[in-house]
Amino acid sequence: MHTIFAEEFGTVGGEPGARFVIEGDEAAHAVRVKRVGVGEVVRVLNGAGLVGLARVEEARKGSVVLILDEVSRAERVMPVLHVWSATPKGGRLDRMIDALAQVGAASWTALETARGVVDPRETKLERIERLAAEASKQSGRAWRLECLGKGTLERALRRDASDVAVVLADGGGEPYRRSGCREIRLLIGPEGGWTDGERAMAIEAGATVSRFGAHVMRVETAAVVGAGCVLAIEQG
């Protein structure tokens, strides 16, 4: 069954029988590439938990008209995992975002660190945002991976709620252990590693220092493997 991603879907109220129109790339892809036709049933996601089944009423290259058959609300994957990482160069950033969507991270933030070498521009972050939406759809996620722009280490370490665990990935740490928290922030440093000051600041703020694997990993591998391990160990 073809899946259509439509943020607008959330706004139609979700009542069965509701009629709504998909336009732009999603419509063109459904009709031209996936050959979705009138009468067919498709899955619709709004990226924020709403999952619908809808019948195709009209199918043109520029627009697809859908009638909602069924709507349900999907639970978020728990724990809610926020990945904050240094920004890898070029295509490695794209591949990291794609894999983080597959692994089930809730969000990604570009972490500003002392030894980080890439400072992503606004235009790059917008492109990454679209990529995250597409990758989330490809993975069949009811809740999409969100890209939350840039953030400092100070902000990453701030614990506004009590049920948040902050985890600093570092080769010098202990193997990761289950926290039981509903929300986890996983911090991945740049290729040159954390500075002593950054590490001390994190420990001071109550972060857990954990290692994921025995060898040197590049940022995008560490982020994806770290995210997979945290989710597997918390859920296991």
Added chain:
Amino acid sequence: MHTIFAEEFGTVGGEPGARFVIEGDEAAHAVRVKRVGVGEVVRVLNGAGLVGLARVEEARKGSVVLILDEVSRAERVMPVLHVWSATPKGGRLDRMIDALAQVGAASWTALETARGVVDPRETKLERIERLAAEASKQSGRAWRLECLGKGTLERALRRDASDVAVVLADGGGEPYRRSGCREIRLLIGPEGGWTDGERAMAIEAGATVSRFGAHVMRVETAAVVGAGCVLAIEQG
């Protein structure tokens, strides 16, 4: 400190004071790119557990002469994790091998499955072998990732030793649990999934069916995340 990968290093017997010559790409890279000079100390790995410190006696573009200072034998990362996966297309295979080396898998075998679409040729497997050696060096691994060619599901499921756990990655399985085995074979299916027959054959052979994550993953993501999770959970 610069690292030189040299299989020959294993054959010099490993006595301090031994003198040996590095040639080809490794020598050229050390001298041209890393500017390694006479008198400098470098790390030498043979990819099979031998780790040496050596002084540079001569440094030319075509050859580097080393005198061994110290030699030690590194333990293998435990458990020994063998990844058998469907072969992803094009650059995705290269990136998977690169990431498996970083994560700490002991070997990779191209698994032949009913729905697999890529059947890697001999020339491709040779290229992958070189890539695995390079990636292992980049990750500072004393034991390199080995690429073991192609294998059938029947062979992957055969348990010749008692202390081997075979794990079939599948969205329908339970979260992965620690086996305590010294050797683990992780089987990753193709994008179209396992057939019912393949799944039944694996269960019949005593394999554990485990899922890694809540969403659909591509082969290379599943292999790397699955490997990372198995190692973290077994070591944790």
